[in-house]
Amino acid sequence: MHVYADNAATTKMSPVAINAMLPYFDKIYGNPSSLHSVGQEAREALDAARDTVAACLGCESREIIFTSGGSEADNQAIISAARIGARKNKKHIITTAFEHHAVLHTLNKLEKEGFEVTYLDVRKGHNITAQQVADAIREDTCLVTVMYANNEIGSVLPIAEIGAVCRQRGVLFHTDAVQAAGHIHINVKEQNIDMLSLSGHKFHGPKGVGALYARRGIALVNVIEGGAQERGKRGGTENIAGICGMAAALKDACDHIDENMPRVAAMRDRLIEGLSRIPHCALNGDRVNRLPGNVSFCFEGIEGESLLLLLDAKGVCASSGSACTSGSLDPSHVLLAIGRVHDVAHGSLRLSLCEYNTDEEVDHILKVVPEVVSYLRNMSPVWRDLQTGKRQYIL
Numbered sequence: 428m429h430v431y432a433d434n435a436a437t438t439k440m441s442p443v444a445i446n447a448m449l450p451y452f453d454k455i456y457g458n459p460s461s462l463h464s465v466g467q468e469a470r471e472a473l474d475a476a477r478d479t480v481a482a483c484l485g486c487e488s489r490e491i492i493f494t495s496g497g498s499e500a501d502n503q504a505i506i507s508a509a510r511i512g513a514r515k516n517k518k519h520i521i522t523t524a525f526e527h528h529a530v531l532h533t534l535n536k537l538e539k540e541g542f543e544v545t546y547l548d549v550r551k552g553h554n555i556t557a558q559q560v561a562d563a564i565r566e567d568t569c570l571v572t573v574m575y576a577n578n579e580i581g582s583v584l585p586i587a588e589i590g591a592v593c594r595q596r597g598v599l600f601h602t603d604a605v606q607a608a609g610h611i612h613i614n615v616k617e618q619n620i621d622m623l624s625l626s627g628h629k630f631h632g633p634k635g636v637g638a639l640y641a642r643r644g645i646a647l648v649n650v651i652e653g654g655a656q657e658r659g660k661r662g663g664t665e666n667i668a669g670i671c672g673m674a675a676a677l678k679d680a681c682d683h684i685d686e687n688m689p690r691v692a693a694m695r696d697r698l699i700e701g702l703s704r705i706p707h708c709a710l711n712g713d714r715v716n717r718l719p720g721n722v723s724f725c726f727e728g729i730e731g732e733s734l735l736l737l738l739d740a741k742g743v744c745a746s747s748g749s750a751c752t753s754g755s756l757d758p759s760h761v762l763l764a765i766g767r768v769h770d771v772a773h774g775s776l777r778l779s780l781c782e783y784n785t786d787e788e789v790d791h792i793l794k795v796v797p798e799v800v801s802y803l804r805n806m807s808p809v810w811r812d813l814q815t816g817k818r819q820y821i822l
């Protein structure tokens with residue numbers, strides 16, 4: 428049996444999305460900026476895709492900019508808010524300690540330019556509260572950027588409440604919704620979101636394409652300079668096929684959230700319950716407010732990398748926080764941020780499901796993970812020390 432349980436890393440494209448892309452490779456191949464009819468056909472497709480994405484988010488079409496993915500959208504949102512803030516001498520930004528690197532590394536760059544960043548503590552409940560945001564806002568705060576849902580541990584943040592706080596205090600609010608779009612109902616107006624990032628390949632669309640929603644009136648700064656595409660805010664000939672594939676995938680995902688997500692969540696809960704029986708383990712992430720497909724555990728006394736390789740050999744594709752930045756052996760910043768110590772953070776496993784997964788696959792995972800964990804523990808000198816009492820269990 429082959430089980431793909433790494434949907435937080437990327438997803439397989441849906442037939443709907445593939446079919447939506449095909450005409451734009453060799454039939455409607457024009458450049459939307461061309462004035463002739465071939466170009467105008469592409470322009471119409473681009474406009475229609477923008478309308479679709481806007482409808483899925485509850486905003487206006489002109490508030491959507493297409494980008495090369497979630498990372499670019501995060502960069503553009505944060506840099507734009509920083510420039511707006513700097514003009515008013517507001518150079519304080521609030522975020523969380525468990526954001527994606529597209530957000531954290533952009534903020535690190537701004538810190539070197541003199542911005543001050545507050546990283547909200549995520550140890551309690553592996554989440555933040557709107558009160559924490561309210562308490563952190565200062566006179567000179569120009570931006571709150573917190574993710575909608577965490578890609579490693581699945582916590583879903585109280586976005587509507589945070590949006591209400593930011594709107595009331597007059598602070599721009601950006602959310603990296605790459606893990607939420609297509610999985611959770613989003614309405615940027617009702618939730619008082621000023622800017623939002625999403626990415627096609629996390630909801631069965633293509634890779635290399637994403638979108639940034641920016642509320643009308645927010646002066647975006649270009650990350651990619653070039654022509655007048657995307658209202659002059661993102662240069663480069665539009666990736667029409669990718670954009671149409673992403674729009675179709677997003678609409679398909681949003682139209683089916685109510686039927687797909689309870690099914691996915693039921694598989695998630697069965698995995699969480701079954702894997703919790705493994706001794707000396709801990710669930711990572713918010714137990715209640717959690718992405719429907721996310722299962723994240725730390726197992727004491729093992730290495731996440733070995734676990735992944737053995738699981739792959741048994742037909743299960745999963746991921747581990749520590750392997751995230753490939754080539755680096757540092758444990759995941761997310762697991763450290765929620766308070767896991769290094770040794771424990773190294774033994775992490777993330778399984779991320781989608782609507783294509785089945786109950787039989789869940790059974791297979793529930794059979795092989797406990798086997799592989801005990802196999803690795805039996806070979807581990809650390810585990811021996813724990814068992815003989817030479818070392819104290821943490822979990």
Ligand SMILES: *Cc1c(COP(=O)(O)O)cnc(C)c1O
Pocket residue numbers: 435436495496497498499501527529574576577578603605606626627628629635636637
């Ligand atoms: C995948 C991901 C991104 C990056 O999106 P890309 O389209 O791959 O650039 C950003 N944020 C989160 C939370 C993600 O999961």
